[in-house]
Amino acid sequence: MSAICFYFQIHQPFRLRPYRFFDIGRNHDYYDETTNPAIIKKIAEKCYLPANEIIHNLICRHNGNFKVSFSISGSALDQFERYAPEILTSFQKLVDTGCVELLAETYAHSLASVASKKEFRRQVSQHVGKIYNIFGQHPKVFRNTELIYNDAVAHQVADMGFNGILTEGADSILAHKSPNYVYLAHTPSELKVLLKNYKLSDDIAFRFSDQSWNQWPLSADKYVHWLNRLPEQHHVINLFMDYETFGEHQWADSGIFNFLQELPEQILSSSGFSFVHPSEALNKFEPIDILSVPHTISWADEARDLSAWLGNSLQCDAFESLYKLKKKVRRCENPEILRDWQYLQASDHFYYMSTKDFADGQVHNYFNPYPSPYLAFINYMNVLSDFEVRLNKCLRTKARLIKHKQLIENLLRDEKRSLEASVKV
Structure with a gap:
């Protein structure tokens, strides 16, 4: 059946x-x-x-x-x-x-x-x-x-x-x-x-x-x-x-x-x-x-590939700018930054930047809150720029904290050794 x-x-x-x-x-x-x-x-x-x-x-x-x-x-x-x-x-x-x-x-x-x-x-x-x-x-x-x-x-x-x-x-x-x-x-x-x-x-x-x-x-x-x-x-x-x-x-x-x-x-x-x-x-x-599917497919648009999100230079630039930050994000422990990193990865942001015409373009426009793909790109990149500023600041703060922690640990270790030496004397 x-x-x-x-x-x-x-x-x-x-x-x-x-x-x-x-x-x-x-x-x-x-x-x-x-x-x-x-x-x-x-x-x-x-x-x-x-x-x-x-x-x-x-x-x-x-x-x-x-x-x-x-x-x-x-x-x-x-x-x-x-x-x-x-x-x-x-x-x-x-x-x-x-x-x-x-x-x-x-x-x-x-x-x-x-x-x-x-x-x-x-x-x-x-x-x-x-x-x-x-x-x-x-x-x-x-x-x-x-x-x-x-x-x-x-x-x-x-x-x-x-x-x-x-x-x-x-x-x-x-x-x-x-x-x-x-x-x-x-x-x-x-x-x-x-x-x-x-x-x-x-x-x-x-x-x-x-x-x-x-x-x-x-x-x-x-x-x-x-x-x-x-x-x-x-x-x-x-x-x-x-x-x-x-x-x-x-x-x-x-x-x-x-x-x-x-x-x-x-x-x-x-x-x-x-x-x-x-x-x-x-x-x-x-x-x-x-x-066997060696080439990527999807259910989007007539092409049924990745072009709905990565089909033009705007989308590729935004996509590459986002994921070049992934190594830094992995070192960050700030919950708000991790939350934003996640939400900024939504495929919708790249979908809004599509410049397709005809039937595909009509579907993209139906779901697009922006007047044009170029404004979608500018808005997203402005947000991503601020996100990167926050991310770098977070990592600098973390580096200072780690350095401060190491300094304290070294001082405590030196003090412990000094006390042990005085006891032996």
């Missing part, structure tokens, strides 16, 4: 406030404390709370036969705790049903996997700890920021002890293969790979309310008809999308919530599909082939 695997991504960055050149060295408040809570509360009302209620009701109505999975970034969880704790309560209620699996990712939804092995491992470990502390689950499956993946990433994820990883079912890596199977990663380990079926996922996430689409309007009946036309030997249909699809990207008046309510009923009653968690899919189905 084939299965449906629903995975929803949840991430919210700490958006930066307008930060002027003249703020550098004077003002260390980087985050927009008006916009950030307002956005969290707006999306909670439009998406998180109503969608969670629908999913909870579906789980109860179908006696646990409806299952979903989530990956919630650490920065999103931090904002839920700070601005809208009712969101966390709602997700805890979902997890308590036993029908929700939580996945691991980078804490700050960062690009650390392509920048620093140590930072990547540190962020993943921190995220796993956060998930366990809030929800009592220890993630077994990993999904990298924006489904970024290559053979090297797979190797690192396997070394961290995960059973499987999610990524994009990009045509460039599949050739004529189907994404509807479990694959084995190209590593020495037994790490398994689940691939997003981007056509069926994007029919919901991007095309649902598009009245120019030749399949509009999309109903649950029509969608299940498409599923039933798939070859019976296919193992698992991975439907991966942003959770904000429901109510935020696709507004309530588009009928998206009715679709969410009706789809599980139609699948369970009118098809041979069941619902599985990612870890269940990995255990239930044997890999059919080894998947």
